[in-house]
Amino acid sequence: MQLRAVAMEEGKDAIAIKANQSNSRVLPLRVLQFFVLFLFVSLGFSVVSMYAVKYFNVQGRILVPVAESNIRPCFEESSRLSSWIRPPSNLLHTMNDSELFWRASFMPRIKNYPFKRKPKIAFMFLTKGPLPLAPLWERFFKGNEDKYSIYIHSHPSYHADFPPKSVFHQRQIPSQVAEWGMMSMCDAERRLLANALLDMSNEWFVLLSESCIPLQNFSVIYLYLLRSRYSFVGSFDEDGPYGRGRYDENMAPEVNLTQWRKGAQWFEVNRKLALDIVVDTKYHPKFRDFCRPACYVDEHYFPTMLAIQSPHLLANRTLTWVDWSRGGAHPATFGKADITEEFFKKKINERSTCFYNNQPSSLCFLFARKFAPSALEPLLDLASKVFGF
Numbered sequence: 001m002q003l004r005a006v007a008m009e010e011g012k013d014a015i016a017i018k019a020n021q022s023n024s025r026v027l028p029l030r031v032l033q034f035f036v037l038f039l040f041v042s043l044g045f046s047v048v049s050m051y052a053v054k055y056f057n058v059q060g061r062i063l064v065p066v067a068e069s070n071i072r073p074c075f076e077e078s079s080r081l082s083s084w085i086r087p088p089s090n091l092l093h094t095m096n097d098s099e100l101f102w103r104a105s106f107m108p109r110i111k112n113y114p115f116k117r118k119p120k121i122a123f124m125f126l127t128k129g130p131l132p133l134a135p136l137w138e139r140f141f142k143g144n145e146d147k148y149s150i151y152i153h154s155h156p157s158y159h160a161d162f163p164p165k166s167v168f169h170q171r172q173i174p175s176q177v178a179e180w181g182m183m184s185m186c187d188a189e190r191r192l193l194a195n196a197l198l199d200m201s202n203e204w205f206v207l208l209s210e211s212c213i214p215l216q217n218f219s220v221i222y223l224y225l226l227r228s229r230y231s232f233v234g235s236f237d238e239d240g241p242y243g244r245g246r247y248d249e250n251m252a253p254e255v256n257l258t259q260w261r262k263g264a265q266w267f268e269v270n271r272k273l274a275l276d277i278v279v280d281t282k283y284h285p286k287f288r289d290f291c292r293p294a295c296y297v298d299e300h301y302f303p304t305m306l307a308i309q310s311p312h313l314l315a316n317r318t319l320t321w322v323d324w325s326r327g328g329a330h331p332a333t334f335g336k337a338d339i340t341e342e343f344f345k346k347k348i349n350e351r352s353t354c355f356y357n358n359q360p361s362s363l364c365f366l367f368a369r370k371f372a373p374s375a376l377e378p379l380l381d382l383a384s385k386v387f388g389f
């Protein structure tokens with residue numbers, strides 16, 4: 001039995017080998033036939049297409065689109081309009097200030113956009129480190145995703161770790177040390193503006209600190225800026241040691257004493273003025289060299305420069321409420337115990353009158369400072385009732 005089985009196995013093998021042999025003899029012949037046929041077809045096709053190209057002169061029309069569709073992914077960056085209007089995906093670029101400011105100074109000269117542009121507010125946070133009031137801002141921004149962008153300039157040694165679902169996640173820009181009252185502070189503000197200018201949709205630029213809060217809901221603030229004829233930069237002529245007293249004659253002829261202005265650091269400017277600030281090389285050296293403490297350059301540089309260049313575009317008042325009534329070099333900071341409904345009704349809203357588009361108005365402030373981290377909890381409790389968000 002075993003022997004038979006072996007023989008059968010061998011027989012099987014023998015048949016298999018035989019079949020293989022006959023296959024290997026048949027295959028080359030078939031391959032050859034196929035190959036020759038292919039050769040003829042190819043030859044015929046290339047002759048026909050050569051004639052077609054010559055006859056119809058369609059070289060450009062046929063060959064180029066084919067080449068383009070193969071190569072396109074490499075060139076997409078610059079070949080489509082969307083690549084020019086898309087905001088940078090990564091805020092942590094490697095440009096230094098000269099490179100960044102130059103890049104930010106690009107400006108379209110055709111006024112009408114050939115696409116649907118939804119103007120956005122750029123919220124620019126100038127901070128030392130953390131944003132203790134972030135949960136309040138998160139609530140404020142919710143539901144308005146297509147109408148704002150956020151930029152944060154903090155101390156370069158600070159590493160933010162906002163979770164991916166936070167509106168502040170990866171919104172940090174490359175930063176440098178900013179010292180209070182020094183030009184480095186204005187340079188940080190210009191850096192924020194330049195980064196925000198890279199997004200073509202940003203139309204209004206609001207400077208805020210970590211102690212600022214919004215006093216109205218997003219729609220009220222958006223419409224207030226949208227409908228305003230002026231930018232909200234504090235800019236006034238003040239007598240005395242804290243105003244004209246800080247002027248240095250070395251600033252002439254670029255800046256005369258009568259042109260000298262003072263205003264709060266916290267501003268709102270439109271795109272045109274943001275660009276003017278970033279491209280300035282005329283006033284910057286004068287203020288850098290001749291406005292040093294006790295001249296606080298962040299209170300004079302932009303208010304003076306903009307009042308000289310574009311007085312007709314300025315509301316000459318700030319949107320950020322602050323309380324100087326306690327006196328001293330710094331305004332009052334409010335904590336947990338201060339935050340009540342009364343506080344916002346009485347202290348901020350009832351007392352204010354101002355001009356909005358040359359008409360008297362009682363809505364003068366959209367933001368307020370300074371609020372301590374301990375104020376967060378009561379602020380969240382009051383937000384829907386008092387601020388409307």
Ligand SMILES: *[C@@H]1O[C@H](CO)[C@@H](O)[C@H](O)[C@H]1NC(C)=O
Pocket residue numbers: 096097098099
């Ligand atoms: C930025 O880099 C360029 C090229 O290296 C250099 O010429 C320029 O001085 C730098 N600017 C600043 C502000 O560091």
Ligand SMILES: *[C@@H]1O[C@H](CO)[C@@H](O)[C@H](O)[C@H]1NC(C)=O
Pocket residue numbers: 252253254255256
């Ligand atoms: C500034 O004042 C000087 C002399 O007082 C005058 O010559 C110059 O025109 C003034 N400049 C401006 C811009 O007003």
Ligand SMILES: *[C@@H]1O[C@H](CO)[C@@H](O)[C@H](O)[C@H]1NC(C)=O
Pocket residue numbers: 230235307311312314315316
């Ligand atoms: C702001 O002040 C400038 C002078 O610095 C003036 O020309 C301008 O009309 C003022 N703006 C408003 C809205 O009053």
Ligand SMILES: *[C@@H]1O[C@H](CO)[C@@H](O)[C@H](O)[C@H]1NC(C)=O
Pocket residue numbers: 217218219220387388389
């Ligand atoms: C925002 O606040 C205004 C006035 O307080 C209110 O009329 C409006 O309904 C609020 N909008 C939203 C979206 O909550």
